[in-house]
Amino acid sequence: MPARGRADEKNPVTADTPGALLGRVRKLLAKAEAEGVTPAEAEALTAKAAELMARYGIDRALLAAARPDTDRPADRVIDVPNPWSRVKAHLLGGLASAIRCACVQLPRTGPGAATRVHVFGYACDLERAEILYTSLLIQMAHGLAAAEVPASARSVRSYRRSWLLGYVSAVVARVREAEERAAATARPEPAGGQSTALVLAGRQHVVQSECRRAYPVTRTMRVTYTGSGYRDGYRQGQRADVGAARVRGTAGRALSR
Secondary structure (H helix, E strand, O other): OOOOOOOOOOOOOOOOHHHHHHHHHHHHHHHHOOOOOOHHHHHHHHHHHHHHHHHHHHHHHHHHHHOHHHOOEEEEEEEEOOOOHHHHHHHHHHHHHHOOOEEEEEOOOOOOOOEEEEEEEEHHHHHHHHHHHHHHHHHHHHHHHHOOOOOOOOOHHHHHHHHHHHHHHHHHHHHHHHHHHHHHOOOOOOEOOEOHHHHHHHHHHHHHHHHHHHOOOOOOOOOOOOOOOHHHHHHHHOOOOOOOOOOOOOHHHOOOO
16 A cells, blocks of 8 residues: 655645545446436446546556655466456456556466466556456446347357457457546646656556566467357447446356356
């Protein structure tokens, strides 16, 4: 946890400001998921939550530019259980990349084994990646459960897998857009003698270097699909909450076969 500090007049970003942003994210999403909220109201609340989650990352990066002790490079291995472990790993990798982390999917230990993903990033971005990933697993499970497989689908499983991949593509795109907007609209004053763009580029370079040091030889994985549910999943993903900050221990088992 970052140390709490007093605001500096020349640098209004403080260690407790990001925590306050996450608190606002939780409140917005609680309202968005309440009964009786119209789709338009929920969409507006969700958009604001995504904006604040991205702002959280920018504020932490700017703070660390002036006070490096508040946010250090780190890494963690995340187990991605079955079913649909490869799709879940694809979601995790996409979210991590969108918020300036790097991922390496580790070899499986045997048939049916869970997928393991090694994620590298600054501590605050790893926190955001895991929060978003856990929340979106729950939302993706709910969406898949509610999705009706068309009678024309040749394979129920193929339809569901393509639906999941469509969902992943949509939510990752939305998170990436929110991150880009937050970076583009950040206050123009330099942080720690650097512009916001240079701060973020420097952090990303550090993360990529740490990843390459740990895994000097990697290969790019391609994810393909054969079912007809991609478009339906993408549409559902466009309506997902991309700023949720609730962590539930059952998320890894949420998706049914």
